[in-house]
Amino acid sequence: MTELLDQPFVNISDMLAQHGRFKARRMAVVCGDVSRTWGDFDAGISRIAHALIADGLQRGDRVAVLMDNSVEMLEVVFGVIRAGGCAVPLSGLLTSAQMAGLIADSRATRAFASAGFRDRLDGVRADLGQVSRWIAFGFSGADWIPLEDFVVGHPATVPSIRHRPGDDFNIIYSSGTTGLPKGIVQTHAARLHFAFSNAIELGITSDARTLTTTSLYSNGTWIVMLPTLFAGGTLHVMPAFDPAGFLQTVKARQITHSFMVPAQFIMILDHPALAGANTSSLQRVLCAGSPLRRDVKKKVLERLTPGLCELYGFSEGFAAILKPGEPDDKFATVGTPVMGFDMRVIDAEGRECRPGQPGEIVGYGAGMLREYNDQPDLTEALIWHDAHGRTFIRSGDVGVLDEDGYLTIIDRKKDMIISGGFNVFPTDVEAVVGQHPSVADVCVIGVPHEKWGETCLALVIPRGDADPAAIMDWANERLAKYQRLHAVELREEFPRNALGKVLKRLLRDPYWSETRI
Known part of the structure; x- marks a missing residue:
């Protein structure tokens, strides 16, 4: 018929x-x-x-x-x-x-x-x-x-x-x-799911007055931008972020929702204007892009808003969220999957891990990517199949699920550096630094930075005499702003495994040991 x-x-x-x-x-x-x-x-x-x-x-x-x-x-x-x-x-x-x-x-x-x-x-x-x-x-x-x-x-x-x-x-x-x-x-289907699922999770309705503080090209910004427009709310866009301007806009416009990366939270907490600010209109403020240090999180909850949400996810299409009102013993987790998603943790052989056992995080849901553009091999490598044949996507992140299904992140996505909310892949920076004539070998790692959360440090095995400052200046002229080196240090050798791969964790640990809580 x-x-x-x-x-x-x-x-x-x-x-x-x-x-x-x-x-x-x-x-x-x-x-x-x-x-x-x-x-x-x-x-x-x-x-x-x-x-x-x-x-x-x-x-x-x-x-x-x-x-x-x-x-x-x-x-x-x-x-x-x-x-x-x-x-x-x-x-x-x-x-x-x-x-x-x-x-x-x-x-x-x-x-x-x-x-x-x-x-x-x-x-x-x-x-x-x-x-x-x-x-x-x-x-x-x-x-x-x-x-x-x-x-x-x-x-x-x-x-x-x-x-x-x-x-x-x-x-x-x-x-x-x-x-x-x-x-x-x-x-379109994935973005539609992205819009309404985040709207529901964050309580964004037609009455929302949302303030975006990051660049509109960024997928992180879209976590609050797209749901607000989808729901028919009002979107307030900061042309450029500054902490005093954020606090002033929240008060003047009675902002209900916002999104920031950890570096922005830190700038606001350090700004003298916070002492006299009125942020009572804020219902939900989302933090994503990189992990929020526990000490910073406590200060945000005490001094800025109790409506803090933490989101862990990746642009390929998966997210977990920790919202206000969760049990105290879940404080250090990133929560459970956003509605419409499923999540597993798998071992090196692709078997599901039991609760408490660390492994790679994989996700499934309606918001997943269709493919990597013109890169079928990378798309295929992203896939893990569950027992029902569903195509989960691999995160490359190591995490652990507890008995209640709450996710804790153990390690960063491969060796990626997240500086001021921007993803920096060390291999890309290494490809530039390695072209300097005085560089025999280079390893780029992320080290703590008070303002940006992390920043790039280049560890260089020199070819003959080398000037670290000259190498840094030369490289920074050729790198994007968020990729630029904070410093260059000379080394005689790198720790490696049996296959010759540099063990970056061993290089990073001395810089992070004093910052861990």
Whole structure:
């Protein structure tokens, strides 16, 4: 029998359009002096979508977004998605060569950029022939089309694009660095689950007034950004973070929800403005990106808000959360899986570990990635199958589950360094430092830093005479800001296992032993 009704898929773009229609005069987004009601925000998204469609954008085409925090950046991202494209937000901390590498890897056909990216892009645009259109926000120049000219004359109505659950929504890069980083491809269905599951876990409703403090290209920011827009709340975007500005905005705007990395919490706790601040409006403040030291957590709960949530997860699509009200004996854990996810801990042979036995954390759920972009071997290596044949994804992290299913993290994801909430992969930094003529061998580790949580230390086996300061200056000129070295130390040899692999844990331990609680 022919079905009379279609099978509706109410996706995130549809939800934004509904808010534009039924909440038209309510505030949607505020960033600095710029604000949009839901009606105007939705209209801006649609104009960009129509402009892209008129420019020949096809379903699934990738569009790079290199923009600083702004209302317009959000309109561009969701305009790309509404047009049937796949948004590729990229970091503003990358070098010119790194940006070019990610644009090429994503196969982006168009690119939007704000003024802060222009100088780095102008030097590489000639090598990116796949990009047919460069759209500028806040500046003009040869072969750049100003954003206002690109959208002029296009309607504010929602285009007739029907999104499918399996369509690509965005690509998030796990690290924008030298070599070939991993592009995490996420679908409409995965992002829809991401939006409503985090909204429920964090209590984000249409009454939420959420403050984002980190860059909008970051997947961590999306943990609160996407649920707030999905629910029809009001999103307040900090153009750049500063602790006094955070406290002032929380009070003035009666902020209910926010997200920060540990380094930001530390800056707020150390700021004199906290003494007279009113943060009573805060219902939930999420910490993610790197582990929050226990002593810092206690101070946050006492001095900033009792509504602290800690989230452990990875952009590939899994998360666990510890929320207020959990038993005291779970204080040092990262909680249980976010709704819609399952979790296991497995040993080196792929067998499930018993409670209390450490192993690799693997996760499963509706928010998982579709694949690593154009890297099938890496995608396949990510998979672990449970007894029912479900494809869990490997974290590379070592953890342990207790009898109640609460997860405790034992070790960091491989050797990754998390500095100020940004993921830094030592091999990428080592690839740069190793090019210095005075460097015979190099090992990069993360060491404690009062402000950033961790920072990069390069341990170098020199070739002849070597000046550590000169090596550091040379390398930092070639590294992204968040990758830069804090120091260089000379060594005669590295501890290695029987296969010659450097034992980085032995190198790290002396630097961390005095900070452990």
